[in-house]
Amino acid sequence: MAVALCLFRKALVQNNVLCRSLSCSSTLQTKQWRLSKGLSSNRNAEGILTDGPDYTFLDGRPTPLLQKQKLRMLRQQEYVTKIVELSAELDFAKQKYQDDNRKEADERDAIIKDRLKRKGKNLKGK
DSSP states (O other): OHHHHHHHHHHHHHHHHHHHHHHHHHHHHHHHHHHHTTOOSSTTTSSHHHHSOSOOOTTOOOOOOOHHHHHHHHHHHHHHHHHHHHHHHHHHHHHHHHHHHHHHHHHHHHHHHTSOOOOTHHHHHO
16 A cells, blocks of 8 residues: 555656646746846837837828827836935935934034133133
């Protein structure tokens, strides 16, 4: 019984490895090849066929944008506005931090300047 179970398990492992290697090897190799050549892993994600227009006018007029191109442009504009907004907030925070540090230093200097000073012999001796 144990021998039969061992053989059955071995057959399952070999079958699983065989099935996986048959179904995934070419896909994995293609993906690795595309990545090694500096291309995107998915050939349908970008490129001249997906980014370019479907047709051109012979008289040179620009072709209207496709729906996904419009969406991509709008998304990029949203990214740009968000980046500008966050950069402005970051600059404001940096300026506020510097102003707060400067005020603390000024207050510290004012406290040191207003301390009680020595009088009498010690003042004349210096």
